[in-house]
Amino acid sequence: MMQEEYQANVIEAEVQKFWHEHECFKVIEDLNKEKFYCLSMFPYPSGTLHVGHVRNYVLGDVIARYQRMLGKNVLHPIGWDAFGLPAENAALKHGVAPADWTYRNIDHMRTQFKQLGLSFDWSREITTCKPDYYRWEQWFFIQLLKKALVYKKNSVVNWDPVDQTVLANEQVINGRGWRSGALIERKEIPQWFLKITAYADELLNSLESLEGWPEEVKAMQRHWIGRSPGLAIQFLINDPQLTSIEIFTTRPDTLFGASFLAISPQHPLARYAAEHNPQVQKFIDSYQHVPVSEAASATLEKQGIASGITALHPMTREALPIWIANFVKTDYGCGAIMGVPAHDERDFEFAIKYQLPILPVIESLNKKPHDYHQGPLVTSGQLINSGPFTGLTSEKASTAISELLIKHELATPKTHYRLRDWGISRQRYWGTPIPIIYCNDCGAVPVPEKDLPVILPESVQLSGVGSPLKAMPEFYQTTCPQCKQAATRETDTFDTFVESSWYYARFACPTQDKAMLDDRAKYWTPVDHYVGGIEHAVLHLLYARFFHKALRDIELLNSNEPFTRLLTQGMVLKDGAKMSKSKGNTVDPEALIKKYGSDTLRLFSLFAAPPEQSLEWSDAGVEGAYRFLKRLWAFVYTHTWLHELNEACETNLVHPIDWARTPIEERNLRRQIYEILQLAKHDYERQQFNTVIAGCMKLLNLLQAAGQSLHSPSETSHQSLKQLLQEGLSILLRLLAPIVPHITHTLWQALQFKGLIIKATWPKVAADALTMEEIEWVVQINGKLRARLSLATHSDEETIKTAVLNNPHIKRYTENQAIKKIIVVPKKLVNIVI
Ligand code: ANZ
Ligand code: ZN
Numbered sequence: 064m065m066q067e068e069y070q071a072n073v074i075e076a077e078v079q080k081f082w083h084e085h086e087c088f089k090v091i092e093d094l095n096k097e098k099f100y101c102l103s104m105f106p107y108p109s110g111t112l113h114v115g116h117v118r119n120y121v122l123g124d125v126i127a128r129y130q131r132m133l134g135k136n137v138l139h140p141i142g143w144d145a146f147g148l149p150a151e152n153a154a155l156k157h158g159v160a161p162a163d164w165t166y167r168n169i170d171h172m173r174t175q176f177k178q179l180g181l182s183f184d185w186s187r188e189i190t191t192c193k194p195d196y197y198r199w200e201q202w203f204f205i206q207l208l209k210k211a212l213v214y215k216k217n218s219v220v221n222w223d224p225v226d227q228t229v230l231a232n233e234q235v236i237n238g239r240g241w242r243s244g245a246l247i248e249r250k251e252i253p254q255w256f257l258k259i260t261a262y263a264d265e266l267l268n269s270l271e272s273l274e275g276w277p278e279e280v281k282a283m284q285r286h287w288i289g290r291s292p293g294l295a296i297q298f299l300i301n302d303p304q305l306t307s308i309e310i311f312t313t314r315p316d317t318l319f320g321a322s323f324l325a326i327s328p329q330h331p332l333a334r335y336a337a338e339h340n341p342q343v344q345k346f347i348d349s350y351q352h353v354p355v356s357e358a359a360s361a362t363l364e365k366q367g368i369a370s371g372i373t374a375l376h377p378m379t380r381e382a383l384p385i386w387i388a389n390f391v392k393t394d395y396g397c398g399a400i401m402g403v404p405a406h407d408e409r410d411f412e413f414a415i416k417y418q419l420p421i422l423p424v425i426e427s428l429n430k431k432p433h434d435y436h437q438g439p440l441v442t443s444g445q446l447i448n449s450g451p452f453t454g455l456t457s458e459k460a461s462t463a464i465s466e467l468l469i470k471h472e473l474a475t476p477k478t479h480y481r482l483r484d485w486g487i488s489r490q491r492y493w494g495t496p497i498p499i500i501y502c503n504d505c506g507a508v509p510v511p512e513k514d515l516p517v518i519l520p521e522s523v524q525l526s527g528v529g530s531p532l533k534a535m536p537e538f539y540q541t542t543c544p545q546c547k548q549a550a551t552r553e554t555d556t557f558d559t560f561v562e563s564s565w566y567y568a569r570f571a572c573p574t575q576d577k578a579m580l581d582d583r584a585k586y587w588t589p590v591d592h593y594v595g596g597i598e599h600a601v602l603h604l605l606y607a608r609f610f611h612k613a614l615r616d617i618e619l620l621n622s623n624e625p626f627t628r629l630l631t632q633g634m635v636l637k638d639g640a641k642m643s644k645s646k647g648n649t650v651d652p653e654a655l656i657k658k659y660g661s662d663t664l665r666l667f668s669l670f671a672a673p674p675e676q677s678l679e680w681s682d683a684g685v686e687g688a689y690r691f692l693k694r695l696w697a698f699v700y701t702h703t704w705l706h707e708l709n710e711a712c713e714t715n716l717v718h719p720i721d722w723a724r725t726p727i728e729e730r731n732l733r734r735q736i737y738e739i740l741q742l743a744k745h746d747y748e749r750q751q752f753n754t755v756i757a758g759c760m761k762l763l764n765l766l767q768a769a770g771q772s773l774h775s776p777s778e779t780s781h782q783s784l785k786q787l788l789q790e791g792l793s794i795l796l797r798l799l800a801p802i803v804p805h806i807t808h809t810l811w812q813a814l815q816f817k818g819l820i821i822k823a824t825w826p827k828v829a830a831d832a833l834t835m836e837e838i839e840w841v842v843q844i845n846g847k848l849r850a851r852l853s854l855a856t857h858s859d860e861e862t863i864k865t866a867v868l869n870n871p872h873i874k875r876y877t878e879n880q881a882i883k884k885i886i887v888v889p890k891k892l893v894n895i896v897i
Pocket of ligand 2: 502503504505506543544545546547548
């Protein structure tokens with residue numbers, strides 16, 4: 064029997080127990096059913112749930128539950144992105160091993176997730192810091208190595224000289240180590256890289272196929288990949304020891320405007336020049352340790368020194384000086400440029416400073432005069448002072464100049480990318496060990512597959528000085544797999560983005576211990592709907608797309624993209640500011656669950672804003688959500704007798720109702736119910752859950768009002784109204800089921816509807832409910848309002864035209880007139896043109 068009062072905590076605990084005991088959300092592969100893979104980005108186990116998590120996981124949960132009710136085979140898994148820096152920081156602070164801290168947090172957050180009523184298939188839980196997971200990551204790294212998609216090179220890190228540790232960027236505060244306060248040094252050390260650039264073109268081009276992604280995210284990815292098609296041009300050098308130098312340009316049309324060449328301080332030619340010139344050596348040395356991050360070099364004051372070497376202009380045969388300049392990036396293009404001061408900002412600034420010639424070669428198409436000594440003209444236009452190319456547009460000239468140079472083997476087409484290869488070495492303890500062994504004779508040797516996983520020791524004491532792995536001979540001492548002599552293991556670990564790049568595929572077969580993935584991954588992937596924060600728009604999503612393609616290329620997957628549709632949810636704000644611990648404006652979801660129950664929390668977080676927008680936290684809003692659920696409960700409580708109808712239906716005691724003969728109020732109510740249903744379906748498809756909820760609130764009001772006219776349950780008349788109420792309630796509960804799954808589960812049972820609401824099918828719109836109603840049509844003659852006519856909403860054009868022309872009001876105007884045209888705007892107006 065149903066309780067009179069809505070006791071959220073009691074029913075939620077019961078319903079959750081029921082789901083758990085009946086393994087309601089466990090799925091297996093079923094080729095006869097349409098699959099749907101719904102995934103919210105898995106969390107870092109930071110310790111406790113915050114409202115941002117609530118939003119992320121509730122959104123995913125609603126989508127999963129909705130798709131189940133549509134009859135699909137829904138995979139909705141969860142796991143833990145368990146490696147990472149915070150565990151090491153916590154370990155230093157509290158003296159507890161990172162593993163213990165992490166597992167404890169996971170246990171706590173798992174309980175909290177269960178309290179939220181999230182419909183996860185818990186049998187597929189993944190924890191990335193466990194060897195059964197990272198072992199396959201190590202295996203995959205070795206496959207990439209075999210395919211030459213892994214290499215090692217020197218790269219700069221932040222070095223804390225006091226703690227003798229490499230620091231992550233976020234651990235460097237105002238140039239100092241976060242713990243030691245020591246001034247950070249830049250240090251070059253060898254690191255492992257994944258060749259993501261090998262997939263640059265595909266990563267860019269297949270963005271086109273991602274119709275279910277927000278434009279904004281695709282634009283960010285495009286920019287990050289930053290494809291620049293251009294030309295590498297060879298300039299011959301007037302020096303007996305050298306032959307030529309190659310520069311990269313995206314503007315071959317400006318070739319006649321080049322008045323110098325510039326190379327980066329790390330360019331081999333700069334080193335050559337330094338051999339004979341101590342000034343040059345000094346200049347180069349002073350740039351050895353300057354950060355070369357892009358932001359820094361854009362604003363850096365331009366500085367340079369002439370190398371003393373000149374190059375030959377391929378067209379004019381003039382000698383151009385080669386400068387060594389700080390604004391030329393080493394690792395972009397050819398590390399060398401042609402300076403065109405009349406048409407490029409950086410070159411202009413440099414030319415002014417060092418008094419290099421400014422040679423205008425482009426004018427604007429409308430020939431508007433431009434003072435080239437005041438600043439460059441950077442747009443394309445029409446060529447001037449360019450020999451045979453004068454008069455051509457920039458576009459035509461670029462093609463013509465490129466073709467001529469290529470023909471004479473003085474240039475090659477080259478495309479450059481902003482995208483860099485992915486440095487995955489981290490000088491950290493709490494991560495996946497990189498499966499490499501260093502041997503004095505054989506060099507870097509991958510760990511043989513049969514010896515995987517390389518297990519990370521979990522019981523360690525962190526001192527804060529260096530990685531504890533470097534102090535554990537039992538970890539690093541080993542023998543060379545090739546020559547069997549003593550060797551040492553790599554002590555660096557993977558960037559934690561590696562784990563999150565393939566977890567979505569592993570959810571298909573989380574316990575498979577013979578392979579990284581099996582055929583189940585082909586069944587479930589791609590993820591049909593992925594939900595997560597916009598902060599992952601570039602790195603995580605790009606890395607996962609890269610891994611997906613690489614996994615496809617070793618035939619472990621069979622699709623091109625990992626995530627078909629992407630929902631990026633907005634932030635949760637309080638008083639207009641981002642919620643954060645440091646601001647002290649956080650809200651504790653657990654306390655709210657205790658007070659109101661998780662259905663209220665779920666309802667509020669979906670009702671307060673559409674998913675993509677930021678959500679303003681409001682205590683009054685939470686209260687409002689709670690009141691609605693109480694009202695729903697009370698309404699069902701007073702109408703539980705409606706269940707008699709369910710029994711009657713089953714035994715065919717109810718006569719089918721001829722709705723056309725029922726009173727207009729009932730037909731109206733019925734139409735409104737189905738209109739709400741129709742809209743809700745549309746809104747579910749667009750994830751506009753806030754308007755779904757608004758519709759449900761309206762529906763409850765309608766049912767309440769109608770319910771009041773039914774005074775006593777025993778009354779035998781009003782059969783149609785009772786049935787309508789029952790129909791309306793069953794629709795209302797099903798519309799709300801994905802959103803507030805506990806209360807709807809309980810009420811569904813109280814009303815004795817068949818089966819479980821989580822397995823109920825999505826309600827269908829009764830078409831006749833919508834068609835029966837009449838609406839008012841506006842009738843115009845030559846655009847002027849002449850009459851209003853009540854006609855059925857969905858009448859066909861012929862019926863409408865006949866009714867209009869036979870109307871006496873209209874006849875007055877149309878008599879003896881030739882009718883040229885009759886325009887019918889469905890459900891609105893008819894315009895007669897005479
Ligand atoms: C001549 C020129 C004339 C250029 C002109 C631009 C405008 P994006 O589009 O970002 O790829 N460049 C090439 N390599 C460089 C390096 N290593 N460091 C700094 N700058 C470099 O930029 C391509 C342009 O950036 C190239 O085209 C080159 O300058 C410069 F009116 O060549 B341009
Ligand atoms: Zn060896």
